[in-house]
Amino acid sequence: MYQDKTLVCRDCGAEFMFTAGEQEFFAEKGYHDPVRCRECRNSKKNARREKVSYHAVCAECGKETEVPFIPKNDKPIYCSECYARMRNR
Ligand SMILES: [Zn+2]
Ligand SMILES: [Zn+2]
Structure with a gap:
């Protein structure tokens, strides 16, 4: 059976717990062992979300x-669906 183990974060070097439950979940999904602690994973996710974007209709x-x-007002903006549809025309 699985046992809690301690891994070292690749990014910040902190030790973090990879619990038995998580190991089971990861094995079930066929994922590799995590290489980053929870904080680094979260900050990575946030960084991606902070990508600049502007509201348009x-x-x-x-x-x-x-x-x-x-x-810009002189150029029509299209959503990704319409944009894709027009390119495929
Ligand atoms: Zn970390
Ligand atoms: Zn549209």
């Missing part, structure tokens, strides 16, 4: 969307 369907640049 799709000129095609009127749905709210986010774009990685400042929307």
Whole structure:
């Protein structure tokens, strides 16, 4: 059976617990052992979410969307779905 074990975070070097329950879960999913502590994993996730994006309204369907640049009034903004549809036309 699984036993709690202590791993060392690759990013900050802190020791963290990889519990038996987590090991079972990871093994079930076929994941590799975690290499980062919870804090580093969380801060990584937050960093990704902080990607700059601006609110815009799709000129095609009127749905709210986010774009990685400042929307300009002289250029219509499309949501990703409409954009993909128009490119495939
Ligand atoms: Zn860490
Ligand atoms: Zn749209």
